[in-house]
Amino acid sequence: MNYSMMDRIIEHLVNSDNVLIASHINQDGDAIGSLLAIGLALNFINKKTFLFNESPIPAVYRFLPGVELVEHQIDDLHTFDTAVILDCGNLERIGKSAKAVSKIPVLINIDHHATNTGYGTCLFIDIAACSTAEIVYRIIKKMNIPISKAIATSIYTAILTDTGSFRASNTNRSAFAICEKMIDCGADPYEIAQNVYGKYSLGRIRLLNLALESIEISKNAKLSMMTITRDIIDKTGTRSEDIDGLISYAKRIKGIKVAVLIQEEKNSLKKTNGLKNFHVSLRSDGTIDVTEIALSFGGGGHFSAAGFNIETTLDKLRAIVMGFSEKI
Ligand SMILES: [Mn+2]
Structure with missing residues (x-):
């Protein structure tokens, strides 16, 4: 794990005034969970944030606390000094705004895809991480931001879904270790599982x-x-x-x-x-x-x-x- 890179990201986040946080279109649990977790964490330290995903929130993720903060359109891209791009192997994955977003001065690329193209001015790519949420968790922890029930629910949901309920090959020790901690911080495994997998139309x-x-x-x-x-x-x-x-x-x-x-x-x-x-x-x-x-x-x-x-x-x-x- 690259701590110096993490320190640089934290420094950028701490010094930022207006942060755009975005994840990939057709969002999955990791995309929406990571977005909410870092968004809520930065809001806690009074940062001005804009949470963005071009696609509508899938029904199974609408229970996530803070989901109403996610916007689906960006009106004024000039106001952002920093962008955090989550779970995107390339910048185009965020959708139509990619080109405009690429001009934001500090572009932080946080991802676990092996095929990540290395876009951005500041990168944190860890292909050994079970999910982008695992990296987001490490950043929040290093920043000493307390993990609220809302943040814990987002991170738990992201890890649960991105590991295919701990069945996929990216299921690692930290998937379990972080989820255990998230339960300590208030995530409810049964409630989350019911929302994500319980009922089908x-x-x-x-x-x-x-x-x-x-x-x-x-x-x-x-x-x-x-x-x-x-x-x-x-x-x-x-x-x-x-x-x-x-x-x-x-x-x-x-x-x-x-x-x-x-x-x-x-x-x-x-x-x-x-x-x-x-x-x-x-x-x-x-x-x-x-x-x-x-x-x-x-x-x-x-x-x-x-x-x-x-x-x-x-x-x-x-x-x-x-x-x-x-x-x-
Ligand atoms: Mn992912």
């Missing part, structure tokens, strides 16, 4: 059914492919956030080394040339490095969890994905 159950039905297996039986089209989303009355976690079913099949989820993006239907926008998620059983595939398509991620965006036709994409199995 009927639409989400129907979506699960159609997603499971879509699973196809490669000839060598080492790759599984799940496809979720806009048609499926519309038919079930669900949203993109409801897709979160479904890939784990494709990954769980015995003998599968790589699971792929093809997700047709929202704006796809507007196109007239037959091409559509897709997001492709890749998960491996820990023996295959899926970042290689993701990087070759301009994406990124971790060793066993990565993704990329592509504009093509569904048939072509399905053939491309099945082609991945030849390298496994």
